[in-house]
Amino acid sequence: MESRNILRFLAISLSVSLVLFFTWVHLPYAPQPNTTTDLLYCSTNSPWCTSKNRFQPINKPSTADNILEKPPNPKHHNHESDTPHHPLDPLTISEINRVRTILKSHALFRSSSPFAFHSVVLEEPDKTLVLQWKKGDSLLPRKAAVVARVAGKSHLLTVDITTGEVAVQETGSRSGYPTMTIEDMTSSTWAPLSNADFNRTIIERGVDLQDLACLPISLGWFGESEENRRLIKEVVEISDKGKGIPIPKAANTDYRYSAQKINPEMMFVNPISIEQPKGPSFTVEDEHLVKWANWEFHLKPDPRAGVIVSRAKVRDPDSGEMRNVMYKGFTSELFVPYMDPTDAWYFKTYMDAGEYGFGLQAMPLDPLNDCPRNAYYMDGVFAAGDGTPYVRSHMVCVFERYAGDIGWRHSESPITGMEIREVRPKVTLVVRMAASVANYDYIVDWEFQTDGLIRIKVGLSGILMVKGTSYVNTNQVPGQQNLYGTLLSENVIGVIHDHYITFYLDMDVDGSDNSFVEVNIKKQKTPPGESPRRSYLKAIRNVAKTEKDAQIQFKLYDPSEFHVVNPMKRTRVGNPVGYKVVPAGTAASLLDHDDPPQKRGAFTNNQIWVTPYNRSEQWAGGLFVYQSQGEDTLAVWSERDRPIENKDIVLWYTLGFHHVPCQEDFPIMPTVSSSFDLKPVNFFESNPILRIPPNVEKDLPVCKPAASA
Amino acid sequence: MESRNILRFLAISLSVSLVLFFTWVHLPYAPQPNTTTDLLYCSTNSPWCTSKNRFQPINKPSTADNILEKPPNPKHHNHESDTPHHPLDPLTISEINRVRTILKSHALFRSSSPFAFHSVVLEEPDKTLVLQWKKGDSLLPRKAAVVARVAGKSHLLTVDITTGEVAVQETGSRSGYPTMTIEDMTSSTWAPLSNADFNRTIIERGVDLQDLACLPISLGWFGESEENRRLIKEVVEISDKGKGIPIPKAANTDYRYSAQKINPEMMFVNPISIEQPKGPSFTVEDEHLVKWANWEFHLKPDPRAGVIVSRAKVRDPDSGEMRNVMYKGFTSELFVPYMDPTDAWYFKTYMDAGEYGFGLQAMPLDPLNDCPRNAYYMDGVFAAGDGTPYVRSHMVCVFERYAGDIGWRHSESPITGMEIREVRPKVTLVVRMAASVANYDYIVDWEFQTDGLIRIKVGLSGILMVKGTSYVNTNQVPGQQNLYGTLLSENVIGVIHDHYITFYLDMDVDGSDNSFVEVNIKKQKTPPGESPRRSYLKAIRNVAKTEKDAQIQFKLYDPSEFHVVNPMKRTRVGNPVGYKVVPAGTAASLLDHDDPPQKRGAFTNNQIWVTPYNRSEQWAGGLFVYQSQGEDTLAVWSERDRPIENKDIVLWYTLGFHHVPCQEDFPIMPTVSSSFDLKPVNFFESNPILRIPPNVEKDLPVCKPAASA
Incomplete structure (x- = not known):
């Protein structure tokens, strides 16, 4: 051992x-x-x-970092004069410097003991205060939440940037250590x-x-x-x-x-691009407030979560008012267990957000390839281990997406004699980051649609973590199933593994107090003689009273819809307004619940959980994940079984992938994606996109090949 | 009753x-x-x-049809002089006319009994002959398969277009009637x-x-x-x-x-377009042979299936040879049961391909909205009830798609000191049709990727089939769950229903004889003391010997991959070459197996079936579906449990949707999509897209807004 x-x-x-x-x-x-x-x-x-x-x-990784980051765009934003405008804006360079100065004179750091800052981020103001705040109001007091290791101990500090006051919080008896x-x-x-x-x-x-x-x-x-x-x-x-x-x-x-040696027989494609000669239609106000079509939300890079989307609101097409959808959403944790129990492999069960920092690993995006033309790039401002600020440039991009898809359509059949053919192209807004956690690259998209839908998509690419072997051909392998993976090339095995990405989704559907409703689609038998049909499906609504009612495992043959509704607000005809979470392809963790990695990754035991809002419960694997033992996970919190009906609730969704590698994944993996949707369900009175116009030739750009331009 | x-x-x-x-x-x-x-x-x-x-x-619906079809593109192709070039090319106008002339003098049609042609399509030559045929060879004998009703009886005829010979096939004791x-x-x-x-x-x-x-x-x-x-x-x-x-x-x-009344507060998006100033990169040879990047396939409109993709081959990046992937793929049947057992609704259990003709209902596509700029449009040439040919213009489109997505990427982490950031944009080729089966619009996409993947996507849009009610608010409804749906507006209920779309996929992975392998991902317990891990996942391969081994229902907690492999061909390191079918979100039919609609739709009892190739087994719901009793379905064929190992096999995949309507679906539904993939698995020796170049600024188009052009 x-x-x-x-x-x-x-x-x-x-x-x-x-x-x-x-x-x-x-x-x-x-x-x-x-x-x-x-x-x-x-x-x-x-x-x-x-x-x-x-x-x-080195003491200043920011230097190392900067070496790597030639900003891809010469018009690089100078962040030194950044000032916050919104209560949720991330700490600026000067604020991080101020935190460092304040802490230098604090008793904890005055001794000669070695120390390191593992996290210096905004301590977000109370949700109630943020909800009350309006543009034009004076900014709420700015505070930093600091995680520091001093003399071998972890500390949680709150630093008031204005007053210089430092509050030391109890870290409790938590196992585990802060993010590296x-x-x-x-x-x-x-x-x-x-x-x-x-x-x-x-x-x-x-x-x-x-x-x-x-x-x-x-x-x-x-x-x-x-x-x-x-x-x-x-x-x-x-x-x-x-x-x-x-x-x-x-x-x-x-x-x-x-x-690469280019094979002349390989046919390449002509240049193709998403073009917007009048420019993109979104604006980014005060660095972080994104406004597009009927959407508005606050967006910021985060060293642990990658990106945080806050205060997402959508415009009601009838009243024109901006309506609350989600208070805060982000990637809370990842869990990547490899499936080889032998010596050098059994422990590979990564939790990339809590151990490595999902945002820390998000490298600058490559314009025209990671994001299309006309993308807007947002930089991250983070603190190094010694507390000095540094810039992770082009960490997030925002762009409009037109993929040739159809938003809605209807043609009348010729039998009706009606010459109707109405079709609307689908244009969306995408927020993207790509974290390169060592070998793997995770691409996270938040896609906003004009029909009110938010699609959250995760793409996996990068390099496989491979294993050496003496085999050069499967015909040498007595029990191929015992390879723990696939022979990808001579002496190289791609080891089977899973990926789980757990999202924190603080839904506030038309207000903070919401309920979670499982709409079970259940077969009903018809009483004999009542109908020529013997069976049909009924939608049965079950409102979750407490957390355990909302521990959900999906079942293809016992399906449900999952609604977050505002029970106090109804549509004109009386349906509760809501959003539903719509799964797409996913995978479930099959490991034993008492297997040590699964105890730590117990937040993947269900695909959905719902908890009452609690500002200390944001990281599904716990605050301190490195070497943690799993006693501070979402699974533990949810076992308290607190009331969640008509409360401020948080929805947790886990997207999963099983990955049995194949030769096409070597030496680099084509992107594999899956997603889930947050979709309005009786939130609008009727279809919200009837007023979106169709494309007409005269509005589209006029383009020339680059060479002839 | x-x-x-x-x-x-x-x-x-x-x-x-x-x-x-x-x-x-x-x-x-x-x-x-x-x-x-x-x-x-x-x-x-x-x-x-x-x-x-x-x-x-009327006797000539072609007229009615033509009234509706002002070709959207003035450069309308004149089909009167079309001649076939490929053994799978659809019947031309002159061939349909010739069939009509031949049959007019046939005994069956010489009497005064009323008759109607329910289908006049190419009788495809034997697969072995088609596989041997090469461009430049003389065309195989052209025959028509005709379904006719004469004097209240259904007939299946084969008409030799050259010789004029007519063979009358036995229709057997089938229940049901031909497509309307x-x-x-x-x-x-x-x-x-x-x-x-x-x-x-x-x-x-x-x-x-x-x-x-x-x-x-x-x-x-x-x-x-x-x-x-x-x-x-x-x-x-x-x-x-x-x-x-x-x-x-x-x-x-x-x-x-x-x-629409346009709300001035509603913000619209600037023009956005997929632009290719050098034009698209694909070609369509001889009207039906599509060549793009590393793909080649035969494409034709079909009155029943919509589109048929045949002879799909992908280029091997190492050898340069075109390798067989799929002999034939198409939408075989749809099943749309509504979930209301009462008088006016219980029978609404549509089978849109066999009853209505999925291709007959595919209306002309709307350029710039149904398909982006630079799309190529293909017309359908069909026969009316009296046997006269008519043109369904712009029925299918083919276009290149760039959605701002990433084909593959990898950035090195700054801790390694490596300045590597390689990203490739993802460009694909899409074949699209949209069938408007009365109220519903089905958008079917076949998307070909340069990494060898084929994504088959179905989008649902159009109008809900709604039901009248005396209720105007849910507060009047004693048992809301007994509405059989959702109150969408005053006096309007959207009735719960399902959609199943079953695809015929005759996979020929590097040759016709293939095997179906279920790769089961199974939890293994480690023996005590052997590893700090208690469990891990193993991939266990089970080769299906007979049809019943391949009747597959998906299980989230007992997952599998589903491979079609060529057991006689292996990669350099010994893996059998294969393609896998990769499900995404789907739904399963929950109706009683002995419910009359489910007997007819029994092909939805599993998500996957595999049958030995049999040219008479193409329509999952049977050849004659209208009023059929379900004795000629895929489920019945599969029960024969024929051998399927190392045989010419056909994979059947059913994509499903449960639809509990919501107010956003009224009066028109935003598109809801799902898909599944056919994906190379150890088919290529290694990643096939390393040689795809990244985008660079100088290659991209130069565009101006339309007004200033």
């Missing part, structure tokens, strides 16, 4: 290094020549000693290399240390031996197994376009 | 007439003034007597109006006959009393119920753009 922990602790496994080896071995670096032996003692040879992990442990800082991650990629014994295990495999890369792999939690110590940044023990496994070849694994 | 049959036979129910009444009442017709009394005796006052159903029974002709449909909208008693029931409701429209509603099958007579075109009995139910008001039900 002990050696297993250490292996994880090292955050290095041969399989991991190999996938990186594939992709990095041909990079145009010119490391200084060194003999293999020299490299055994890396500490004297840094920074090159870390080879592909070129950074030494970028410094934690870079250090842990460097730490193993400073250990000569470790380096020897690499060289003995015939791998040049210069071709090695280490990754900071979170280690889950597997029992008492791992408790009460934060395992990171230091080699405790080395496990050296699988030496006989050959190193897979790098051939055909470089995925960069510049490395 | 008897009066129920008649009510259905009349194909008129108050609820139906009302929905049409809503939408038609304000149309700019100027019917000749007539007194109400005059109109009671319609036969003397045609054509206006039928009011909104303006056509008399357009003449059947128009006549049955007219027939009730020629009955004074019927007209009196309308007038007694205070409805002006000029505001009435009738629809030809298929009647299902509910027992012996309905057997052995084709119920259509003639009033047998009148059921007159629900007189007290008020007529809903027409206010706010006209969905046409010209009828």
Whole structure:
């Protein structure tokens, strides 16, 4: 057992290094020549000693960060003079600096003990105050919520930016540690290399240390031996197994376009683009308030959640008023268990938001490829481990989407003699980010439709986490099912895994107090002789009284709709106004509920949960997820079974994927997506998009090929 | 019971007439003034007597059809000189004329008995011959498959177009009748109006006959009393119920753009368009062979299936060869049971392909709205009831789609120090049709991706079939769950219903002989002490030996992948090459298996079936569906449990929707879509799209707003 922990602790496994080896071995670096032996003692040879992990442990990851981020757009926004305009606006550069200054003089940080800031974000004002606030009102008091580690202890602090007051909150007896800082991650990629014994295990495999890369792999939690110590940044023990496994070849694994040989038989497509010569139709007021068509919402990057959508309101087509739909929505947690119980793999059960920071891993988007032309790019302003602010440029994009789809249509049949053919193109607004959590890339879209629907879509791309094997062909494998995955190439296995992405959705349908209604679609038998039909389906409404009524597992043969309604507000003909959550393709976690990873990921035990609003319950896997034991998850909160009828409630939705890799996923995976919808259900009096005009030729752009322009 | 049959036979129910009444009442017709009394005796006052159903029974619906079809594009293709180039090309105008001439002199049609052609389509040559055929070879003998009714009997004929030979096939003891002709449909909208008693029931409701429209509603099958007579075109009995139910008001039900009052507060979007200034990248050779990027397939309109995609092949990125994926794919049948067991509703259990002709109902597409700019439009050439050819213009469109989505991406994390960010935009090719089966509009997309994936998507839009009620508010309703639907507006109920769309997919993965493999994802428990993990998931492959092994119902908590593999062909590392069917959101039929509609729609009892290829088994609900009893369905064929391992097999997939209407669906429904994918799984040696280039600014079009152009 002990050696297993250490292996994880090292955050290095041969399989991991190999996938990186594939992709990095041909990079145009010119490391200084060194003999293999020299490299055994890396500490004297840094920074090159870390080879592909070129950074030494540094105090200012913001610098490292900035190196990488040449803003793709030259008109780069200067954030130094940013000021907040809305109570939910994220902390600005000057506010983060002010927090740092305040804390420097606080007792906790005045000692010589080492400290690090794991999170410095806006402490959002009370929901009631935000709901009352209107543009033009004076801004609510600005506060920062800080998570810091000082002298080996975690602290939760609230810093009043105006008064300088610091409130220290009780962290309680929580297990687990805060999200890793970028410094934690870079250090842990460097730490193993400073250990000569470790380096020897690499060289003995015939791998040049210069071709090695280490990754900071979170280690889950597997029992008492791992408790009460934060395992990171230091080699405790080395496990050296699988030496006989050959190193897979790098051939055909470089995925960069510049490395491709282009087959002349391959037919390419002519330039194609979403064009808006009059520009996009949305505006972004005061940096964060997005207004488009009948929608308005507040949007901000967040280091843990990625993006946060707040105060989403839609215009009623009849009254013209803006009506509340959702107070706040974001990616609360991810859970990615791999399905290999053996030594180097069993612990790979990532929780990317709480362990790595889903927003911290969101790299700058690539204009014209990640987002179409005319996209608006929003930067993130985050704090480094030492509290200094830095800019993650082009982290989020906002764009209008026209995909050739049909919003609604109807043609009359010729038998009626009516010459009616009414068709409306579907144009939507998309908010997108892409987090590259080590090998995997998650693309998260919030798509707003003019009919009031919000589609939340997650795409998976990037690189598979692969495993070494001695096999080069499946005909050598006695029990192929025991490979824990698929042989993707000679000596390379793609290991089976799941992805779960859990969304926090604080629905406020026409007000904060809502109810959750399961509309069960149930077969009814007709009494004999009453109808030629023997059966039909009925929709039976069940209002959830307490949390356990709303712990939902989907069943194809016992289907339901899931409504969040405002029981105090009805349509003209008396239906309660509501929004429903509409699932699409998804997967459910099948792991044992008492399996340690599933205890931590217990928020995936249901596809839907509903909890009463509680500002301390935002992170489905708990506030401190790294090495957590699962006693602070959504599943635990929901077991309290609090009343949820006609209350301010939060809906939690988990989108899942099973991934049995195939050769097409190697060396890079085509995007796989799924989504779910928040859809008005008797929210509007009637179809809200009748007034959307059709396209006509004379309004469309006039375009020329680039060359002839 | 008897009066129920008649009510259905009349194909008129108050609820139906009302929905049409809503939408038609304000149309700019100027019917000749007539007194109400005059109109009671319609036969003397045609054509206006039928009011909104303006056509008399006619012999040439092609005329009626042509009236409606002003080709949207002035450069309308003249089909009179069309000649076939490919063995699967549909019958041309001259071929249909030739068939008609041949049959006129055939014994069956020489008598004075009335006859009608219910289907005149290409009799496709044997699959083996088509597979051997190459461009440049002489065309295979051209034959027509004809379904005709003569003197009250159905006949299946094969007509050799060259030799003039006519073979009469045995229709067997099948129940049911052929697909309605357009003449059947128009006549049955007219027939009730020629009955004074019927007209009196309308007038007694205070409805002006000029505001009435009738629809030809298929009647299902509910027992012996309905057997052995084709119920259509003639009033047998009148059921007159629900007189007290008020007529809903027409206010706010006209969905046409010209009828909308535009709210100035409503913000509209600037022009947005998918632009390709160098034109689209696909070609359509010889009218039907579509070539795009790495794809090639044969495409044709079909009166029953809508569109048929044949001989779909994808280019291997390594060898450059075109590899077979699918021999033939199409919408085989639809099943739309309504969930109201009462008098006027229980029989509404439509099978739109077999009863109405899914292609016959596909109206011309609206350029710029149904399909984006640069779309290519394909016309259908069909035969009318008298055997004359007519053109259904712009029935199918083909276009390239760029939706701002990401084909694949990967950014390196800053901790690695690697400046890598590779992103590829996703461009696809879409084949679209939209069938308006009376009130509902079905949009069917076949979307081809460069990574080898085919997405088959169905969108539902159009008008709800609604029901009258005396209620104007839900607070008047004692048991709301007994409404069989939702109160949408005063006196209007949207009745709960399901939609099932069943696809025929003759997969030929690298050859005709394939196997179906269920890859079951199963929880495994680890033996105590072997791993800190207690459980993980394993992929267990089960090859289906016979048909019953492949009768699949999806289970979220017992999930599987579904592969069609070529067991004789393996990748370099030994995986069988395959395609998998990947479900997304769907619904299952919950009706009793012994309910008469479900017997007829028994092909929806499973989501997946696999049968051995049999050219007579193409229509999941049977060849003759109208009034059929369900003894010729996919469910019956599959019960034979024939061997399917390493055989030429056909995969059947059913996409389902439960629809509990809501106010947003009235008076017109925003499109609701779902889809499933056919996706390569170890078909390619590795990711097939590495060579797709990224977008760069200099290649993109240069566009101006229309006004300034």
